Amino acid sequence: MEHLDHLSINSLRFLGVDAINKANSGHPGIVLGAAPMAHVLYTRFLKAFPKKSNWFNRDRFILSAGHGSMLLYGLNHLSGYQLTIEDLKHFRQIGKTPGHPEYGHTDGVETTSGPLGQGISNAVGMAIAETHLASQFNKPGYDVIDHHTYVICGDGDLQEGVALEAISLAGHLGLGKLIVLFDSNDIQLDGKTDLAFSDDHKKKFESMNWHYQKVSDGNDINAITKAIKKAQKSDQPSVIEVKTVIGYGTSLAGTSNVHGSPIGEEKASELRKTLDWPYKPFEVPEDVYKYYKTKVYNRGSRSYRKWLNMITEYQEKYPTEAETLRAFIQEQNPVELNDLPSFEVGTMVATRSASGKVLDHLSKVYPNLIGGSADLTASTKAKGADGHFSKENRLGRNINYGVREHAMGAITNGMVLHGGLKVFSGAFFVFSDYMKPAIRLAALMQIPSIFVFSHDTIAVGEDGPTHEPIEQLAGLRVIPGLNVLRPADANETKAAWLWAIKQHKTPSAIILTRQNIKTLPCVSMETFEKGAYTVSPETNRLDGILLAAGSEVGLAIEAQQVLKDMGKDVRVVSMPSHYLFEKQDKAYQQSVLPEHVKTLAIEMGSSQSWYKYTRNVYGIDRYGLSAPLEVVIKAFGFTKEKVAQAFLNV
Numbered sequence: 001m002e003h004l005d006h007l008s009i010n011s012l013r014f015l016g017v018d019a020i021n022k023a024n025s026g027h028p029g030i031v032l033g034a035a036p037m038a039h040v041l042y043t044r045f046l047k048a049f050p051k052k053s054n055w056f057n058r059d060r061f062i063l064s065a066g067h068g069s070m071l072l073y074g075l076n077h078l079s080g081y082q083l084t085i086e087d088l089k090h091f092r093q094i095g096k097t098p099g100h101p102e103y104g105h106t107d108g109v110e111t112t113s114g115p116l117g118q119g120i121s122n123a124v125g126m127a128i129a130e131t132h133l134a135s136q137f138n139k140p141g142y143d144v145i146d147h148h149t150y151v152i153c154g155d156g157d158l159q160e161g162v163a164l165e166a167i168s169l170a171g172h173l174g175l176g177k178l179i180v181l182f183d184s185n186d187i188q189l190d191g192k193t194d195l196a197f198s199d200d201h202k203k204k205f206e207s208m209n210w211h212y213q214k215v216s217d218g219n220d221i222n223a224i225t226k227a228i229k230k231a232q233k234s235d236q237p238s239v240i241e242v243k244t245v246i247g248y249g250t251s252l253a254g255t256s257n258v259h260g261s262p263i264g265e266e267k268a269s270e271l272r273k274t275l276d277w278p279y280k281p282f283e284v285p286e287d288v289y290k291y292y293k294t295k296v297y298n299r300g301s302r303s304y305r306k307w308l309n310m311i312t313e314y315q316e317k318y319p320t321e322a323e324t325l326r327a328f329i330q331e332q333n334p335v336e337l338n339d340l341p342s343f344e345v346g347t348m349v350a351t352r353s354a355s356g357k358v359l360d361h362l363s364k365v366y367p368n369l370i371g372g373s374a375d376l377t378a379s380t381k382a383k384g385a386d387g388h389f390s391k392e393n394r395l396g397r398n399i400n401y402g403v404r405e406h407a408m409g410a411i412t413n414g415m416v417l418h419g420g421l422k423v424f425s426g427a428f429f430v431f432s433d434y435m436k437p438a439i440r441l442a443a444l445m446q447i448p449s450i451f452v453f454s455h456d457t458i459a460v461g462e463d464g465p466t467h468e469p470i471e472q473l474a475g476l477r478v479i480p481g482l483n484v485l486r487p488a489d490a491n492e493t494k495a496a497w498l499w500a501i502k503q504h505k506t507p508s509a510i511i512l513t514r515q516n517i518k519t520l521p522c523v524s525m526e527t528f529e530k531g532a533y534t535v536s537p538e539t540n541r542l543d544g545i546l547l548a549a550g551s552e553v554g555l556a557i558e559a560q561q562v563l564k565d566m567g568k569d570v571r572v573v574s575m576p577s578h579y580l581f582e583k584q585d586k587a588y589q590q591s592v593l594p595e596h597v598k599t600l601a602i603e604m605g606s607s608q609s610w611y612k613y614t615r616n617v618y619g620i621d622r623y624g625l626s627a628p629l630e631v632v633i634k635a636f637g638f639t640k641e642k643v644a645q646a647f648l649n650v
């Protein structure tokens with residue numbers, strides 16, 4: 001091994017060991033074992049310019065095994081990202097070096113990783129985004145979009161279902177520029193992987209249409225280099241299983257004891273002797289900084305400049321494409337509510353159908369809108385334009401996920417993180433449970449993924465309780481930073497989409513009906529954006545309020561009439577978004593839902609999320625039934641008469 005490589009790899013190892021010791025918390029095992037492969041990747045291959053960390057055509061690198069965050073921080077510090085040695089000294093304190101990598105928090109971090117399986121699945125999304133945009137914009141001699149997506153993952157990542165879903169899809173789609181380095185150390189938290197795992201990685205990956213290679217010695221940087229070069233040539237996604245020793249060099253090497261606890265001062269001194277490391281904690285030899293400056297920073301700078309020159313020529317030769325690319329990257333939003341298809345008041349339209357129509361329209365206005373469903377396109381109507389995205393048709397904007405909801409969520413996030421695209425996914429609402437970890441991460445990362453869900457209540461009917469959401473609305477509404485939009489009709493559906501597509505930092509879940517519902521008097525964007533508004537006012541005096549969302553708004557309006565006939569003058573408030581309503585000032589909130597006015601919240605789902613607005617909730621806190629929808633709805637008392645009676649009973 002070249003002297004400088006040796007020195008650099010040990011710098012990474014000791015930055016990890018010492019920062020983790022100082023924090024008295026962290027995962028040194030992976031840092032010690034995987035430092036060589038990470039070093040090879042950065043110094044030989046990674047095309048990124050640390051000074052311009054958001055350069056659009058950079059290679060993406062994802063540390064899917066996010067518990068190895070100190071490896072990423074070490075690499076990014078040496079490479080010249082905005083991450084000082086002081087930041088590393090504050091590992092796991094409030095600051096730039098949190099326990100697991102956090103997107104938007106630390107320069108050079110491409111995604112939030114740590115929940116195992118998510119990072120590698122995000123990477124599949126990034127690789128899809130790259131190849132889609134490349135096919136759209138590249139011209140002979142002008143590969144303006146041309147980068148790899150690299151991943152380091154561990155044993156745990158590859159045990160997760162979400163990763164397997166994503167890997168399977170990546171192989172099917174032939175994402176050749178996705179390269180995974182697998183830190184294969186046969187150890188995980190609880191002990192040896194063979195406690196719970198005996199798959200044959202080679203057979204598994206090959207059967208999923210991946211290019212598989214093995215490097216038997218994780219310290220053999222020439223073998224790793226060769227393998228990555230070979231992987232780059234494959235038109236299949238590649239995995240390189242690199243056999244490593246967890247906690248390399250320490251007396252705990254090869255055991256799970258070094259997975260997730262600091263090795264301590266004593267063992268760190270021993271390690272200094274074993275690895276012949278005369279330097280103090282956080283002392284990095286100047287030659288290592290110089291080496292990274294030459295190999296990563298300067299190489300990246302040259303690639304970046306070359307790309308800028310290419311883009312300048314591209315702009316001259318292909319001004320239209322160049323302008324479109326610019327608009328994609330800058331996320332421009334040209335649409336207003338009136339531009340979208342109109343739905344006549346009084347007509348019966350399922351909000352999933354309205355959503356499908358709106359989406360078709362938006363796909364025309366936004367040539368960068370891409371997405372698809374998890375084998376439910378016909379049901380969710382969440383379908384992208386320009387045909388199916390496939391190995392043969394990279395321009396297709398409809399992604400067939402198969403029945404892989406969880407990966408769909410993570411891949412959606414990955415495409416959004418890549419940039420240049422607006423991305424949606426579609427599934428049955430009840431199966432949002434299968435996607436929850438990815439939805440949560442979208443919210444945590446503050447990225448504008450759009451999750452479309454249809455079949456929102458017991459009105460699903462015959463498919464019965466397995467398919468009838470109950471607690472899902474409450475469950476999603478409590479995710480901080482996620483806007484759950486439950487439109488009351490076709491026009492609110494339009495507004496929901498418009499809101500979602502204009503976001504830069506907020507993910508949306510748009511919750512839609514399967515059944516036809518009445519189109520209500522037109523909503524304005526202004527009132528919709530307030531989260532709740534009076535959709536049908538009281539006539540003279542305010543005897544009470546019926547507060548509802550989704551299909552129950554129409555029902556509340558019918559119940560309002562029943563109550564009127566009984567001499568009660570009530571207001572109906574539609575609340576498509578708790579999230580947006582919470583953002584309004586007290587005065588507005590009070591004007592819509594005055595205190596001390598009898599208020600009944602109505603929703604065909606868990607009562608949980610309504611108690612902050614009223615003590616009186618007409619909800620469903622048990623599972624549904626299998627029967628025709630009219631029968632089910634009646635059985636649960638969601639008729640205008642029953643609702644009116646419930647109001648009177650309050």
Ligand SMILES: Cc1ncc(C[n+]2csc(CCOP(=O)(O)OP(=O)(O)O)c2C)c(N)n1
Pocket residue numbers: 027029030065067114115116117153154155156157185187188189246259
């Ligand atoms: C979804 C999820 N489940 C559990 C954990 C907790 N956890 C973190 S690392 C780890 C073991 C992972 O093993 P491996 O990937 O082989 O890492 P190594 O021990 O080799 O560093 C576990 C269970 C997690 N981060 N994410």
Ligand SMILES: [Mg+2]
Pocket residue numbers: 154155156183184185186187188246
């Ligand atoms: Mg392991």
